[in-house]
Amino acid sequence: MKTHDLLDLVCCPVTKAPLRIMTRQELRELNASIARGEARCADCGPVNETLDAGLAAEGGDGAYRVLDGVPILLPGLRIVKADSGTVRSAPGSPPGSSGVAKVWEVWGAKWNTILPPARPSAEDVTAFEQLVGGVCAEANESVPRAVLLGVTPEIARMRWPTGTRLLALDFSEVVIRHVWPRDVTPDGVAARADWRAMPVRDGVYDIVIGDGILLWQRYPEDFYALASEMRRVLKDDGALVVRLFAKPDKDDPIDAIFDDLRRGRIANAAAAHLRLGMALRRDLNSGTRLGDAYDVWHANVPDEAALLPSLGWPPESLGSFDLYRGLDTRVAFLTLAEVSDVLSEGFRLTECRVPTYDERGMFPTVVFRPKP
Numbered sequence: 001m002k003t004h005d006l007l008d009l010v011c012c013p014v015t016k017a018p019l020r021i022m023t024r025q026e027l028r029e030l031n032a033s034i035a036r037g038e039a040r041c042a043d044c045g046p047v048n049e050t051l052d053a054g055l056a057a058e059g060g061d062g063a064y065r066v067l068d069g070v071p072i073l074l075p076g077l078r079i080v081k082a083d084s085g086t087v088r089s090a091p092g093s094p095p096g097s098s099g100v101a102k103v104w105e106v107w108g109a110k111w112n113t114i115l116p117p118a119r120p121s122a123e124d125v126t127a128f129e130q131l132v133g134g135v136c137a138e139a140n141e142s143v144p145r146a147v148l149l150g151v152t153p154e155i156a157r158m159r160w161p162t163g164t165r166l167l168a169l170d171f172s173e174v175v176i177r178h179v180w181p182r183d184v185t186p187d188g189v190a191a192r193a194d195w196r197a198m199p200v201r202d203g204v205y206d207i208v209i210g211d212g213i214l215l216w217q218r219y220p221e222d223f224y225a226l227a228s229e230m231r232r233v234l235k236d237d238g239a240l241v242v243r244l245f246a247k248p249d250k251d252d253p254i255d256a257i258f259d260d261l262r263r264g265r266i267a268n269a270a271a272a273h274l275r276l277g278m279a280l281r282r283d284l285n286s287g288t289r290l291g292d293a294y295d296v297w298h299a300n301v302p303d304e305a306a307l308l309p310s311l312g313w314p315p316e317s318l319g320s321f322d323l324y325r326g327l328d329t330r331v332a333f334l335t336l337a338e339v340s341d342v343l344s345e346g347f348r349l350t351e352c353r354v355p356t357y358d359e360r361g362m363f364p365t366v367v368f369r370p371k372p
């Protein structure tokens, strides 16, 4: 993507001022002040490493590092003068409950082993394409802009309306490095950013899109922060298009899950993780503790090595719950009605597509339109 396209898509996440590429002279000056210990991150201590490339916020104190072509547009990592009065910018902490960022680093590094339904199937991609196509055709926007929450390659690579400019935002450096398909997305750009404080101006995007994005947010605070941020960046005739990991309304007894597993009715480890995770939700506020998923899985499948190959699951499925052992980290599985309720201040649900692989309605792709 050309530089002016990038600068047209992003802004300072704190002040929303336009960003510009730092000149060599500006970089030299900033690097000299870093060497003198006169620069710090807004949210943490001194900046220790110099910058090869950076973006500066117009008209003020604040610069952002660009690392390997990826701008780091996190409020907490904004580089300011050490003596500047900039207050601690909230939110600066990693998203999700403690440990989510670590879980994502592990999954990011072995992304290729993750199977649908944890990532979009071909059918889900078709649903995304049709739903996005419908919204853009109605809006009649010649150069649609879309924000992808995360760097899901299936969404980045899907057939977008001609000329679409795509901005992909993810908190994790590891995930962007391993998962963002930068070679096949000439009209797209990825940045490190927090969805709760997007580096994006108000009301300029046609589409906000994502896959399984709500699962990793803390309920209720991050849900409401994200809902208002998504509404802020969308045009009034835009749309939020997301595939949900939605807990079914009807209870799913644990015994029924393991019965289905032994009968070969659960396609793979990802399907088992998600179904069990939904069934183990304690209540809306406390969500599902990942350590519980590990405990229940191993109590019911004491000999994975004997069972899983007989189900035709790939060898990398073995031990796939081990990452969650003893983890207090929580994830949030909401029902579709609960998601609609959280979003109800800014959005109304207008479409819902349930894929054919999904008997229980756990993976609908939905469209929420902004309320004016």
Ligand SMILES: C[S@@+](CC[C@H](N)C(=O)[O-])C[C@H]1O[C@@H](n2cnc3c(N)ncnc32)[C@H](O)[C@@H]1O
Residues within 6 Å of the ligand: 095, 096, 104, 108, 118, 119, 120, 149, 150, 151, 152, 169, 170, 171, 172, 175, 193, 194, 195, 196, 210, 211, 212, 213, 215, 216, 217
């Ligand atoms: C796109 S989501 C879901 C992907 C996949 N479909 C799944 O759920 O298993 C996962 C990504 O979201 C990112 N993420 C979660 N919350 C975020 C936030 N508030 N801001 C930026 N990135 C976030 C994580 O870093 C991770 O890379």
